[in-house]
Amino acid sequence: MRLPRWLEWIAFAASAIILLRVAYWIGTFLYVFGPALINPCMIAHGNFAKNGRGDLVEDQSRDCAIIGSAAEDRIGLSLADRVDFIALVYYDQGPNLHEPGLRWLDDDHLSVDLGKVTWLTPQIRRLGRVTISYTYSGAEPSLE
């Protein structure tokens, strides 16, 4: 049985309204949170040091919170022949806020002074040709 033409129009209009409303909410959600979903973490950059070969070590803070702040502090090392930063160690300074000391002893030896920390992970001590030494106090390496 064929529906009357006016009923078809009403059904079409109702469907269109529902679709537009859904599209509006999806659009709003993607507009607000799209960048966060595609690229969810914000990286802030602190002090840095570069050796003669172009290897770059940098204090970084990676924050993946959608509201407020859920930052994790780390030391990143990027070798001259690589693209990415490798996290050497994650750490938390607690109330002892200060810049970590980053110093190249020579092109192959890097010194990282984290100072007083309340938490830190085990550290990467060798990456490519670079050997890394760490100085810190206040906590033992932990993954917890």
Place this chain on the structure above:
Amino acid sequence: MLATAACRQTFGKNSSPGFQGRMTLTERGLVLGAGTLLAKLDNKVLPFEADQDRIWTLLAVAYGGAVPLAVLASLRRAAKHWHGGDKCLAAIHLAQMGLPDIGKDAAHRLALAAELLDAGVRPRALARELGFDRPAGLGKYNYNPDEARVPAGSGYGSGFWTKGVAVGPTLTEGRSAGSGSRRINIVRDLPKVAVVVTRPDGTPIDDPKSPTGKLMAPPRANFREVYAAGTQNPTLFQINEDVGHFGRFDYRRDKASDTSFPAYKHASNYAAGVLMAGAGYTREQTHDISEKFAYLFSSNYETDKEERQYWTNRGWDDAHGGIWK
């Protein structure tokens, strides 16, 4: 200071004809006063990363006091437009900095300071000697590893921005990656302008993980305003604008200077709790929104979780209890 003959000779050596009362970009570089060069154009690009200490110190000498860091950001924008051939826009950026014209005496001081720096005196040492407090972010302001640089070990100019192919690593993670994205700097020390958050009855909020033992926030922090914004029935978009990254109540990050202040992390989470309580979200809903996202992407979720939850919940509890109404 008495102008000796030697000083006048120096002044003449550092100067060129044509007095500039305000900063001007010329083919030589950034010029102020009697032609004193604040930063030269290196391959038609101002090497701000390497020269920002010099520029800031010379400006402080010329204007007789510390100049805001935002001036460097304006200079960088002006230089980019100049480099891109849009000299009018560059001039507008220079004019909009709002710095007053300098007089002959200031130009004289400036030329002498430039001579000292050219002779090898470090800008920091000169600034310290003259009693200028360097801003916390100076020295890393707008450093951008994505931008092309002269390779290290190339003598004078190593690490300067260049027009050539980028040398060295590029960030490929996070929002700082890629061209055109913003560079966010960290200031780890507790800023001097930080204030203790006090409740309306004047009592401070304790924070054992703060260097002061109290919850610290930037001077702009106003939790009554945060709560009021929550009561305006905000949409998802508005919540993100308020307590999302670089939101107006995201006290950890300062949008104007693209700076992240770890010392304000707890204030940022506290504000998120206050706003969500004002907006009528339950404690559980607030927890779900703030935690589930972090769970997906944060690698030290378990480490940071309790602290983040504590401050978001505390903000929610205080606001729900009517403290910030």
